[in-house]
Amino acid sequence: MPPLTDFARAAGLLLLAIQGWLLFVLLVRLAPGHSRRPPVAPRRSPRGDTTVSVIVTTLNEVHRVGPCLEGLMQQQEPLLEVLVVDSRSTDGTRELVQAAAARDARIRLVTDDPLPPGWVGKVWALENGLREAKGDWVLGIDADTVPAPGLVGAVIDAVEQDGYDVASFSPQFRDQTPTERFVQPAMLTTLVYRCGAAGATQPPPDRVLANGQCFVARRDLLLRHGGYAPARASWCDDVTLARHLAHHGARVGFLDGSKIIQVRSYASLSEMWREWGRSFDLKDATPMRRRWLDVALVWAVQAMPLPLLLAMGVAMAMGARNLAASPDAMLWRALLLVNGLALCIRLFMLWALRGSYAERGWSFWLSWLSDIAAAWRLTLSTARRPKAWRGRAFESLPA
Structure with missing residues (x-):
């Protein structure tokens, strides 16, 4: 050579x-x-020492939200309520949610106020849900997720075990095309x-990772820090909010939730490339x-x-x-x-x-x-x- x-x-x-x-x-x-700690396991028994309000945001999710609601209806205490905050869907989502509410009194359909300037739609819906929530904890769940039985109790067990004020959980992906x-x-x-990896030791606040598909926080903590407003204009609202709270002293965790929540994939590779790629650079938090x-x-x-x-x-x-x-x-x-x-x-x-x-x-x-x-x-x-x-x-x- x-x-x-x-x-x-x-x-x-x-x-x-x-x-x-x-x-x-x-x-x-x-x-x-x-x-790092192993994946969080579902809780098999109820616990009544705290309460959780689940917020599900929807906009034309009729083909995806059904399994999510079915999974939430299987939850035991500490689940207090499921607030489905809909942004005026026109595809039958509202009717599907109302039918679920007729089967489970914990489910309630909420219509968010008109979107104000400077807010991303999902974050505004979460803010409207927070205003209605009554639980000690607020758990945001995306409409395309499938919660396992025992998810709500497992989430609270995990955050209390490690002393977290805020935590989110990585999912297991399912139904993806090759x-x-x-x-x-x-x-x-x-x-x-x-x-860094989910479940590892807490990184510095500016390296905190979060997943809005399963994101829990103390309700009083959110209210003290302006609710979801710190992330109102963010395309990666989950990471922006988690890092904002971590910078203000909250203990924030990111854990492996592959045994408690699944995410149904996008309809195609092109949709995944476009929709997930829109925010995964974490531009508004970094x-x-x-x-x-x-x-x-x-x-x-x-x-x-x-x-x-x-x-x-x-x-x-x-x-x-x-x-x-x-x-x-x-x-x-x-x-x-x-x-x-x-x-x-x-x-x-x-x-x-x-x-x-x-x-x-x-x-x-x-x-x-x-x-x-x-x-x-x-x-x-x-x-x-x-x-x-x-x-x-x-x-x-x-x-």
Whole structure:
């Protein structure tokens, strides 16, 4: 193998320095994961020492909210009420909720007030639900989730066990198409790389992660801090609110809820790419400089190691005889070591995330091959600010 040119050698050294530094950052973020608590288990018996108000926000969810309501009707104490806050659906959602309310008196249909300027629709619906809630705890549940029996009691057990004021729970994904299972786990991995694992020790407030699909908080704490208003204009309202409360002294947790709540997937890969990709860069909860550093980390230690290893393998095969005597042999070995370690970590993450998917199959196990697509989607999400969600335009939201 002929020696590298000065430019190529300098580029290789720069790449090694960047990847080595970002790999160290990743290892520091992932290190607490070795002691993370196991998935929260459902509670099998009622408890009457506290109360929980569940808020479900809906806008034309007739094809998705039914299993959610069925799951909530199976809950025991401490569930006090289920407030379904509807934003004037026109597809039969309201009628479905009213039929459920006729079967279970704890369910109540609430219509939110007209959306004021500067608010995202879902956050405004949550705020309206908070005004109606009477429970000691407020638990936000998305309409596309399927709560397991015993979810409400398990959530309260978990937060009280660890002394949390606020907590959210990662779900188990189900009913995904093979193409979704090929791409979505790679996108999910970027979240772990950027924020750490669910159930690990509490990170600094500006690294707190949250999931609005199952988000619980003390009602009095929310009221003292302005309800959901701190996240009123946020596309990642769950993370924005959690970090706001953490900055103000609340103890905030992010736990593995794969045994207590499932999420039904988007209807297609394109819908998942568009709707989930809209907010998963956490743009409204993270300073721009840090978001772009996270983009660089994902590219450097998640997306690029495999193609770099393949390219180096080809180059080494073409000049294998002279590699040991090459003046650049140390650089090659260092790049191989860094990228090989990064790839091993990535494959381990696939194994660690397996419990988050009800169905896996070959597309899940090969999802690490879509890391470049996930990094590209993160880059697009970071560079663009969305202006619409679920058919609503939000041109007036502040950046």
